[in-house]
Amino acid sequence: MKLSAETKDLIKIILDDYSKKQYAHLTKEEQKALGAFYTPAELVIQMIEKFSDLEGTICDPAAGVGNLLVGCILAGADPLSIYAIEYDYETFQVLKKRLVQYGVPEYHIFLGDATDPTTWEILQSRVA
Numbered sequence: 001m002k003l004s005a006e007t008k009d010l011i012k013i014i015l016d017d018y019s020k021k022q023y024a025h026l027t028k029e030e031q032k033a034l035g036a037f038y039t040p041a042e043l044v045i046q047m048i049e050k051f052s053d054l055e056g057t058i059c060d061p062a063a064g065v066g067n068l069l070v071g072c073i074l075a076g077a078d079p080l081s082i083y084a085i086e087y088d089y090e091t092f093q094v095l096k097k098r099l100v101q102y103g104v105p106e107y108h109i110f111l112g113d114a115t116d117p118t119t120w121e122i123l124q125s126r127v128a
Contacts, residue, residue, distance in 0.1 A: 039067040049087055
């Protein structure tokens, strides 16, 4: 799918602003030491443009703080069709707070291991 220039600009503004707030207190070395990486807006846009559309269920099995999913919502995805899995508890707490602000139901956001079949069984039981 092709995003409009306006949608791309919106995604860049929102994600870049969030990144500045989230990681402003950390050096690049400290960010690397966390073992988690911020998905930049430009990459989020490229990933979304690989989708054929934003209809149906969208799940990020390694959601981090939710940049891809927020980008999808900004591009027109229904927040009720968004699901997220995050392994790290602290990151999960940030993710949950952030996605709920965008209208994603809290029960669509999972703390779990995406490589564990049990996580997927729970997710599948909640997908409408």
